[in-house]
Amino acid sequence: MRVTFERSGGFAGLIVTTSVDTATLPATETEHLQQLVQSANFFGLPAEIPAAAQPDRFQYEITVEDGNQHHTVRVGEASVPESLRPLLNWCMEKARGS
Amino acid sequence: MARNKRCKPLLNHVCPICCILPPHMNDQIVLNGDSTQKEWALQSIRASEQFRERRTIVGALNLNAAFNLATVGEKRRTIFDASTGTDLPGKRVRGEGDPPTGDVMVDEAYDGSGATYDFFYDIFERNSIDGLGMRLDSTVHFDQKYDNAFWNGSQMVYGDGDGELFNRFTISIDIIGHELTHGVTQHEAGLVYKGQPGALNESMSDVFGSLIKQRTLNQTAEEADWLIGAGLLTDKVDGTALRSMKAPGTAYDDKVLGKDPQPADMSKIYTGKADNEGVHINSGIPNRAFYLAASEMGGYAWEKAGKIWYIALCDRLRSQSNFKRAANLTVTIAGELYGPDSAEKKAVEKAWKTVGVV
Numbered sequence: 001m002r003v004t005f006e007r008s009g010g011f012a013g014l015i016v017t018t019s020v021d022t023a024t025l026p027a028t029e030t031e032h033l034q035q036l037v038q039s040a041n042f043f044g045l046p047a048e049i050p051a052a053a054q055p056d057r058f059q060y061e062i063t064v065e066d067g068n069q070h071h072t073v074r075v076g077e078a079s080v081p082e083s084l085r086p087l088l089n090w091c092m093e094k095a096r097g098s
Numbered sequence: 099m100a101r102n103k104r105c106k107p108l109l110n111h112v113c114p115i116c117c118i119l120p121p122h123m124n125d126q127i128v129l130n131g132d133s134t135q136k137e138w139a140l141q142s143i144r145a146s147e148q149f150r151e152r153r154t155i156v157g158a159l160n161l162n163a164a165f166n167l168a169t170v171g172e173k174r175r176t177i178f179d180a181s182t183g184t185d186l187p188g189k190r191v192r193g194e195g196d197p198p199t200g201d202v203m204v205d206e207a208y209d210g211s212g213a214t215y216d217f218f219y220d221i222f223e224r225n226s227i228d229g230l231g232m233r234l235d236s237t238v239h240f241d242q243k244y245d246n247a248f249w250n251g252s253q254m255v256y257g258d259g260d261g262e263l264f265n266r267f268t269i270s271i272d273i274i275g276h277e278l279t280h281g282v283t284q285h286e287a288g289l290v291y292k293g294q295p296g297a298l299n300e301s302m303s304d305v306f307g308s309l310i311k312q313r314t315l316n317q318t319a320e321e322a323d324w325l326i327g328a329g330l331l332t333d334k335v336d337g338t339a340l341r342s343m344k345a346p347g348t349a350y351d352d353k354v355l356g357k358d359p360q361p362a363d364m365s366k367i368y369t370g371k372a373d374n375e376g377v378h379i380n381s382g383i384p385n386r387a388f389y390l391a392a393s394e395m396g397g398y399a400w401e402k403a404g405k406i407w408y409i410a411l412c413d414r415l416r417s418q419s420n421f422k423r424a425a426n427l428t429v430t431i432a433g434e435l436y437g438p439d440s441a442e443k444k445a446v447e448k449a450w451k452t453v454g455v456v
Contacts, residue, residue, distance in 0.1 A: 006372060010246040011273065012264070012327070012340050013378025014355060053291050055280040055299065056248035059374060074371075078250075 001034065001066040005091035009059040009077075018095035036087040037064055043071050045084065051076020060088055170225050173215040177204045178237040180255075187237045187253060203238040203268045207256060210274030211236055217275070217310045218282070221400050222408050227281035234278070238268060247273055249280035262334060263354060269329045270339075271314055276307035276326065287415035294420040296377035301384035302411055308343060309400045319392040319399040325349065343389040346382025362386055364421075364454030384421060387449040391428075394445035402442055406431045425450035 007016045022030040042064050051057070058077040063070070073084070080088060173194060179201070180188035191204050198205045211234045218224040226232040235253035244257025247267035254277040256267040267273055280303050283289055289299035304326050312322045326349075327340035337350020337358070346360035360382030361367055367383065368376035392403035406428050414427040429446050436442035450456045 008372035009374060009378060011248065011267065011276070011378075012245065012330075013359070013373055015359070015372050052251070054248055054250050055291055055303070056246065056277070058246065059372065061372070 001030075001037070001064065003033065003037075003065075003091065004063040005088075005095060006061045007058050007092065007095070008061075009057060011056045016092070016095045018091060020091075020094055033090065036090055037066070040081075040084045040087045042073070042084070042087070043069055045071075045073045045081070047072060047074065049073065049075040049079050049081070051079040054078050062088065062091065170231065171219055172231070173212055173226070174231070174233045175208055175211050175215075176233060176235050177207050178235065179204065180237050180240045182239055182242045182258070184241050186240075186250065186255065187235055188239075201238075203256065203258070203266050206266075206268035206271075207236040207238050207254070207274065210268065210271045211254070211278060213271060213314050214275045214278045214310050217306075217313055217400075221313075221404065224282075227278060228285045232281075236274075247277055249277045249284075251284065254278065259330070259332075261332070263332060265330055265332055267330065270311075270327050272304075272307035272311040272326055272328075273330065274307075275310035276303040279303040279306040282306070283411060286412045287410075287419065288417040289415065289419065290417050291374055291377060293375040293377075294380065295418055296374050297380035298384055298415070298419060298421065298424055300377045300381035301388070302407070304341060304343060304381060304385050305388045305404075305407055309404050312398070313400055318397055319389075319403075320396065322399065324389050331355075341378075341382065341385065343382075343385040346386050360385075362453070383453050383455065384424060387425070387453045387455065390449035390452055391446045394448065395442055402436070403446075406435065406442075406446065409435075421455045425455045429456075 001022045002019065004019045005017065008014075020033070022033060025033065042062075051059075054076075059074070060077070060080070061072065061074045063072040075081075075084070175192075175194050176187075176190060177192040178186075178188040179191045180186065191201070192199050192208055198208075215226060215234060218226070226234065237253060237255045240255045240257050242258075243260040245260055245264045245267075247254065247256045249255075254274070256273075259265045259267060280299070283299050283302050287299075287302075289295040289302070291299055307326060308322065308324060312319075315322075323339075324344035325339035325342055328338060330340060331337045331350065335350060335355060336352040337355065339349045341358070341360060342349045346362045347358050347366075349358040349360075351357045359368065359379050361380065362382060363386070364383060368379040370376065373379055388403060388407060391406075392399035395402045409431050410424065410427045414431065415424060419427075429443060429450070432440065432443040432446040447456070
């Protein structure tokens with residue numbers, strides 16, 4: 001499985017990106033990531049989640065490729081579904097660490 | 099999103115986001131949003147319902163009297179503390195006229211929103227964000243290590259920063275002015291937050307944020323640094339600020355943050371999808387046009403260039419206006435104010451030409 005993450009916008013307008021391939025992760029982390037994708041019902045989320053027009057909030061784009069499944073979700077900070085938040089937080093931690 | 103003029107007089111006092119979110123979306127958020135979103139949405143629904151109720155009662159009464167609005171020229175600031183949580187507005191910690199609390203973020207938010215109010219009132223005779231004396235509410239210490247500040251449609255919100263890359267977001271007065279100007283834009287041109295209109299929306303916030311700082315420091319166009327967010331980056335970062343209106347693309351170049359992505363002219367305009375199609379990136383183009391026009395005119399930038407841009411924001415720009423439209427409008431306004439052959443009109447024309455918009 002491969003996860004590609006981008007956070008843009010915010011007052012600073014910085015673009016933060018990361019890409020994680022489970023082939024490079026320890027087994028426990030791979031399992032954790034798979035759980036996050038599953039509990040977010042990621043492949044069932046709409047491609048665009050409309051956000052309230054709140055200036056300077058972050059914008060996220062996340063893509064998950066898993067076998068023959070491939071899906072991208074774009075979402076504004078003010079509209080992130082609770083179920084997706086742990087996955088976004090995990091990606092942001094990875095982006096900060098890399 | 100198109101601006102709802104009917105909502106204009108009430109949005110500010112009782113209806114925090116009803117003009118931004120259509121009611122069905124509020125309902126949706128109540129069903130599916132997180133706790134903060136739900137609270138906002140509920141508040142919005144309650145407020146609009148309350149308003150409809152009151153509107154029938156107050157009838158033809160003066161709106162100002164009906165809503166106990168402050169006297170013109172009187173600010174009404176309230177600072178709240180989210181205590182690193184995300185519930186808004188949080189605990190009330192300082193009201194209008196209260197002495198400093200000793201919490202630097204609380205006091206900076208208080209002073210900065212005061213300077214912003216005074217700027218718009220003294221220079222443009224504008225009574226607060228909506229022109230009708232709207233309360234200035236700010237929440238500080240939002241979330242944990244939150245690297246951001248934003249305007250949620252009814253109030254300002256500031257994060258502490260992570261301490262590694264970013265300091266607290268109240269540190270620079272132009273950030274406070276930037277956030278409040280988003281409120282002004284919401285009530286005036288209503289520029290949609292996407293693509294070129296979104297970059298104009300961002301640029302208006304940078305322009306007036308910078309002018310508020312310049313006035314506070316009593317600086318002429320020549321003396322000003324034209325930086326946005328000076329002091330916000332920690333000393334671990336190679337950079338002086340987040341944006342430079344004078345030289346977009348040069349504010350920082352750092353191994354962690356990367357390089358300032360702002361284009362200085364149309365030849366390098368960003369066409370990707372990130373950042374709502376580059377609202378914080380392409381704002382560099384109109385930002386530089388303002389800097390060039392103001393510098394050419396000389397003196398205090400808010401006196402002439404600021405006035406031209408303010409009239410464009412309040413009376414001429416529309417929600418979908420692009421850079422070219424902004425250029426043509428500001429040239430026209432400069433001609434109306436200072437004459438068709440005036441140096442001011444030529445300065446505005448030259449500025450937009452230099453950045454490649456006209």
